[in-house]
Amino acid sequence: MKKKKSFLSLKGKESAAGRMFVLPFYVGFLLFSLTPLVKTLIMTVNDVKVEYGGYNMSYIGLENFNYIYNVDTDFLYNLFSAVGNMLWQVPVVLIVSIILAQIINTRFFGRTFVRAILFVPVIVMTGTVVLIIQNDVVASAALNGGIVAGGQIEYTTGLEDVLLQAGLGSKVIDFFITLTNGMFNLIWKTGVQIVIFLAGLQSISPTLYEASAIEGATQWENFFKITLPMMMPIIVINTVFTIVDFFTDSTNEAMNQVMVAVKNLLFGRAAAMAFSYFVLIGIMIAAVMFILSKLSKKYG
Amino acid sequence: MAKPAKSEALYRSEKAAIKLAGGLFRLMLVVGVCYLLIFPLLYLIVSAVQEPESMKDATVVWVPKVLSTQSFANAISELNYGKSFLFSLFLSAAATLLTLISCSAVGYGFARFQFAEKKIAFFLVILLIIVPPQTTMMSTYLNFRFFDIGGILAALGIGPINMIDSPVTILLPAMLASGIRAGLSIFIFRQFFLGQPKELEEAAKIDGCGVFGTYAKIMMPLSAPAIITVSVFTFVWYWNDSFYSEMFFTGELKPLAAGLASLREAFLADVTNSNFTAQEQRGILAAASLLCVIPPLILYGIVQRKFAESIERTGIVG
Numbered sequence: 001m002k003k004k005k006s007f008l009s010l011k012g013k014e015s016a017a018g019r020m021f022v023l024p025f026y027v028g029f030l031l032f033s034l035t036p037l038v039k040t041l042i043m044t045v046n047d048v049k050v051e052y053g054g055y056n057m058s059y060i061g062l063e064n065f066n067y068i069y070n071v072d073t074d075f076l077y078n079l080f081s082a083v084g085n086m087l088w089q090v091p092v093v094l095i096v097s098i099i100l101a102q103i104i105n106t107r108f109f110g111r112t113f114v115r116a117i118l119f120v121p122v123i124v125m126t127g128t129v130v131l132i133i134q135n136d137v138v139a140s141a142a143l144n145g146g147i148v149a150g151g152q153i154e155y156t157t158g159l160e161d162v163l164l165q166a167g168l169g170s171k172v173i174d175f176f177i178t179l180t181n182g183m184f185n186l187i188w189k190t191g192v193q194i195v196i197f198l199a200g201l202q203s204i205s206p207t208l209y210e211a212s213a214i215e216g217a218t219q220w221e222n223f224f225k226i227t228l229p230m231m232m233p234i235i236v237i238n239t240v241f242t243i244v245d246f247f248t249d250s251t252n253e254a255m256n257q258v259m260v261a262v263k264n265l266l267f268g269r270a271a272a273m274a275f276s277y278f279v280l281i282g283i284m285i286a287a288v289m290f291i292l293s294k295l296s297k298k299y300g
Numbered sequence: 301m302a303k304p305a306k307s308e309a310l311y312r313s314e315k316a317a318i319k320l321a322g323g324l325f326r327l328m329l330v331v332g333v334c335y336l337l338i339f340p341l342l343y344l345i346v347s348a349v350q351e352p353e354s355m356k357d358a359t360v361v362w363v364p365k366v367l368s369t370q371s372f373a374n375a376i377s378e379l380n381y382g383k384s385f386l387f388s389l390f391l392s393a394a395a396t397l398l399t400l401i402s403c404s405a406v407g408y409g410f411a412r413f414q415f416a417e418k419k420i421a422f423f424l425v426i427l428l429i430i431v432p433p434q435t436t437m438m439s440t441y442l443n444f445r446f447f448d449i450g451g452i453l454a455a456l457g458i459g460p461i462n463m464i465d466s467p468v469t470i471l472l473p474a475m476l477a478s479g480i481r482a483g484l485s486i487f488i489f490r491q492f493f494l495g496q497p498k499e500l501e502e503a504a505k506i507d508g509c510g511v512f513g514t515y516a517k518i519m520m521p522l523s524a525p526a527i528i529t530v531s532v533f534t535f536v537w538y539w540n541d542s543f544y545s546e547m548f549f550t551g552e553l554k555p556l557a558a559g560l561a562s563l564r565e566a567f568l569a570d571v572t573n574s575n576f577t578a579q580e581q582r583g584i585l586a587a588a589s590l591l592c593v594i595p596p597l598i599l600y601g602i603v604q605r606k607f608a609e610s611i612e613r614t615g616i617v618g
Contacts, residue, residue, distance in 0.1 A: 011414075014413050014414055014415070015413070015414065015415040015416065017409075017413055017511045018409045018412070018413025018414065018415040018418070019409070019413075019415055020409070020511075020512075021405045021406060021408050021409025021410075021413065021511075021515070022406050022409040022410065022415075022421060024402045024405065024406060024475070024476050024477045025402070025406040025421070025424075025425070025476070025477040025478075025486065026421070027476050028402075028473060028475075028476025028477045028478030028482075029424055029428065029478060031443075031449075031476065031478070032440070032443075032473045032476065032478040033424075033427075033428055033431065033436070033478060035439070035443065036436035036439035036440045036443060037431065037435070037436055037439075039436075039439035039442070039443075040435060040436050040438065040439050043438065043439065048438075055442060055446075099329070100329075100333065103326055103329065103330060108323075108326065112605070112608075114330050114334060115608055116604050116608075117334045117337055117338060118333070118334075118337070119600070119604075119607075119608070120337050120338075120341070120597075120600075121337060122533075122536065123536055123593075123596050123597055123600045124341070124540075124593050124596075124597070128542050128557065128560045128561045128564055128589075128592075129540075129560070129589045129592060129593055131564065132344075132560075132564060132585050132586070132589050133340040133343070133344065133589070183336070184336055187333060187336045187337065188336075188337070195611050198611060199611050202613070219322075240429070240430065241429070241484075244429065244430055244432060247432050248432040248433065248434060255432075255434055258434055259434070262437060262438055267438045270438055271438060271439075274434060274435040274436075274437075275435065277435070278431065278432070278435045281430075281432075282430070285430060
């Protein structure tokens, strides 16, 4: 070889360029994600005391975990009620947003207007504003003769009678009542999900629907045999996003407890709570991804 | 005997009926959902513009009897609106710009180059989306309260610096692709770049353009949909964020979202003793919420059409 060999091979050059582009993320991840995560993990087994000019940690083993699981009566209850709420709220949010995305994906009069309104929660999604709105709406419902129970508005006293007369079991009725009472909060959570689903729907090639129309398929068959299987990856992303969204929500009791502990400077306990919660959610996300990938293999 | 085939006319009228029923169902659903979404905003507007005293009046339901700017005036002074508005605008705009630059570069790196640890690195991006900020909030706070880069500052004798109340707490993570929901931004950019044809970049390479030149001069001008999607989202997330801003800004000058959050907490803690009656407090909170929400709503109104189109063309599916 006469030509002077470059310092890096072609492949090496490509790797170097790629790493240059990703470098900000590496530094950022190291400084702002990994370090805090490891520090939090260390805090869970320490007694953290904030002092002037720094903070002090002394090793106390699993005392923090012992406290939150065995002494604190609220934590386990909050943890499981948060997860339990999530189990039905996440599917409802996903189903509602896929239906709404499907609707604004079709052409009809006033579509632009409806689309603009459906994206409003994305814009106004501030925790505080939503809290103020809820407070205000609760107050107004009380003024106007609505029934307020435990900070939640119950519009649905009529619905209960109808369901009772239809001969449904009390568990089923309870479910429907909770569902309809929570509708306001749930609809306000669908913003980003609709956006993501809409992007997914737009990416399905129209030729598939043309072919199925020629074969004489109905809209239902279209939805279940084309749209759903094609949307499977988007559904997975959206499910994960929604779970995380509920997890970090400021109305979430378990998260609230962590925040209160932080405000009281009980950093070790807060770290133990946050970490237990994170592990539980991690398991949930892993399970959901496993089930969904199995499903998409079966139908995809 | 075979069933007689449906006559053409019957078939058509049946189809028309189904279409009508579908249209009606859609109309009901859309009107219902839009009502749920608009109702609170209307309610905020009504509470903000009416005279606080008339909230007690049961005859006033939707249309205010006496208009008053009192709630707005109080909210503006309570929030220190002029200053905190500009501060919020500066923080959100700067953070959005930095996020755009860093996340697009990282997304480009993931979409176009091969390197050994790419899969693991991308897994870390997903982890960035999944790990909620609350899990690490104590250490993040302490990180900035006693800010030091790997002990370098301490070794230089400057010691850890207190970064609380400084815009650095918001802008530095944004610059390093670790800002609010940065994982999602990286993901959107990566998916967008993956969907673009490679021919243009190859042509640029043959013409002697380096990788950074290709990224800055060829790819970025072509990625308007991804840029619009990410900027609108990021701007709004930063503008609305009260979690980080409440944690990092404890002094006089606060971003709007933090100001609103502390105003609400102050009123909650002090319903009776404060300078305002309960009705006045509600009016002020409604007005303050509107003052916080209106700037992003105006921005959204301006870019609405472009934003919706961009989302549809971002190709998150890849």
